[in-house]
Amino acid sequence: MSDSAPLLILGTGLAGYNLAREFRKLDTERPLCLVTADDGRFYSKPMISTGFAKGKEADELAMQSAEAMAEQLNAEILTQTRVTGLDPATRRVLTTQGQLAYSDLVLASGAEARRLPWAEVLGERLLSINDLGDYARFRAAVAGKSDVVIIGAGLIGCEYANDLAAAGFSVRIVAPDTQVMAGLLPPEIAEAVRAGLEALGVRFHFGQGVRDIQPGGAGIRVTLEDGTLVEGQQGLSAIGLVPGRALAEQAGIDVAHGIKVDRRLRTSAEHIFALGDCAEVGSLSLMYVMPLMAAARVLAQNLAGGDAELSYGPMPITVKTPACPLVVSPPLTATSGSWTITGEGADRRALFKDESGQLHGYALTGALVSEKLQLNRQLPPWMP
Ligand code: FAD
Numbered sequence: 001m002s003d004s005a006p007l008l009i010l011g012t013g014l015a016g017y018n019l020a021r022e023f024r025k026l027d028t029e030r031p032l033c034l035v036t037a038d039d040g041r042f043y044s045k046p047m048i049s050t051g052f053a054k055g056k057e058a059d060e061l062a063m064q065s066a067e068a069m070a071e072q073l074n075a076e077i078l079t080q081t082r083v084t085g086l087d088p089a090t091r092r093v094l095t096t097q098g099q100l101a102y103s104d105l106v107l108a109s110g111a112e113a114r115r116l117p118w119a120e121v122l123g124e125r126l127l128s129i130n131d132l133g134d135y136a137r138f139r140a141a142v143a144g145k146s147d148v149v150i151i152g153a154g155l156i157g158c159e160y161a162n163d164l165a166a167a168g169f170s171v172r173i174v175a176p177d178t179q180v181m182a183g184l185l186p187p188e189i190a191e192a193v194r195a196g197l198e199a200l201g202v203r204f205h206f207g208q209g210v211r212d213i214q215p216g217g218a219g220i221r222v223t224l225e226d227g228t229l230v231e232g233q234q235g236l237s238a239i240g241l242v243p244g245r246a247l248a249e250q251a252g253i254d255v256a257h258g259i260k261v262d263r264r265l266r267t268s269a270e271h272i273f274a275l276g277d278c279a280e281v282g283s284l285s286l287m288y289v290m291p292l293m294a295a296a297r298v299l300a301q302n303l304a305g306g307d308a309e310l311s312y313g314p315m316p317i318t319v320k321t322p323a324c325p326l327v328v329s330p331p332l333t334a335t336s337g338s339w340t341i342t343g344e345g346a347d348r349r350a351l352f353k354d355e356s357g358q359l360h361g362y363a364l365t366g367a368l369v370s371e372k373l374q375l376n377r378q379l380p381p382w383m384p
Contacts, residue, residue: 110278
């Protein structure tokens with residue numbers, strides 16, 4: 001394919017749009033095309049787990065239309081157009097609207113919500129929320145209802161629990177784990193978060209997986225492995241996200257958890273790059289905003305003729321559970337070490353140090369979240 005074909009970005013989430021913006025700061029002329037399966041509206045995805053408490057409809061969370069973005073970026077934006085295949089040899093992608101040629105292709109296809117086996121049969125009764133369209137659908141499904149059962153006690157399940165409970169819903173969380181955010185938080189910190197959510201009215205059913213989910217009344221009837229029944233007028237599935245790697249995999253591009261890229265954001269196929277939730281840099285598959293912003297700046301330089309390499313400093317995560325403010329920096333750089341917990345009640349501090357006393361991670365709750373800047377200075381970079 002000739003180099004007069006556009007730079008093509010697959011995806012108009014924060015990764016796709018941030019890359020386009022960074023690229024246009026460096027190159028105002030090169031033809032640029034973005035393609036998306038959704039309506040291409042620009043929005044900040046983190047806002048969808050605080051939308052109920054703020055009383056926001058999906059349309060109110062959208063910040064710009066695809067048309068406005070196209071004009072601002074001097075780009076063509078193809079909406080409602082699903083990419084169904086990649087052909088790296090001829091530098092073309094296949095879409096539901098026909099073929100598109102590219103000079104360089106950037107995969108910014110995000111991540112998909114894992115689906116429970118009952119989701120299809122249960123339809124609107126059991127939804128997941130991973131984009132603005134999902135949020136609109138969930139708001140419509142829950143209208144007139146007063147209680148929600150959330151399956152999953154991870155970061156996103158807890159954020160939705162806080163948001164829905166703060167908006168007046170009765171919320172129950174069902175999870176096989178014994179604590180919230182297992183794998184991310186030490187138990188003492190998880191306990192503070194749980195207590196904060198319980199004080200808001202959230203109830204937990206921990207330690208039992210889901211055996212079955214059936215329709216019940218207007219909502220769902222969840223049977224846990226020990227036979228306990230949990231009923232709710234609306235189900236919300238929050239059991240994790242999987243990087244959108246299928247197109248790359250089918251095209252023979254190297255994938256692991258996500259689409260594998262080097263520090264220049266290059267995949268194993270020539271002229272194809274990846275960033276955002278779909279990408280894995282080195283062995284890091286980091287599905288949040290700070291890493292994709294850093295990647296967008298580096299990739300924009302390289303697509304504009306530069307030769308930049310990505311590095312990551314520490315990137316702590318602020319979890320949106322105002323019932324118990326929480327910031328956590330997982331100890332990704334540690335090969336060994338342990339947590340030390342101090343503080344009490346809602347205000348707790350967990351520090352992860354190795355044998356030499358080097359700090360590798362922390363988790364802070366309540367009033368102690370203010371210590372994060374000082375602790376950040378002591379953390380080693382995640383990818384020097
Ligand atoms: P997405 O936003 O998922 O965009 C993917 C794009 O690819 C979409 O335009 C989609 O239509 C398109 N696409 C996919 N497949 C195809 C195809 N085959 N054909 C055409 N188009 C396709 N991060 C934080 O840092 N802080 C937070 O507080 C935070 N809160 C969050 C709360 C929630 C509820 C969720 C779900 C995530 C949160 N995150 C947060 C994570 C953060 O929002 C994501 O890391 C980020 O938005 C990912 O952007 P992306 O562009 O990679 O993916």
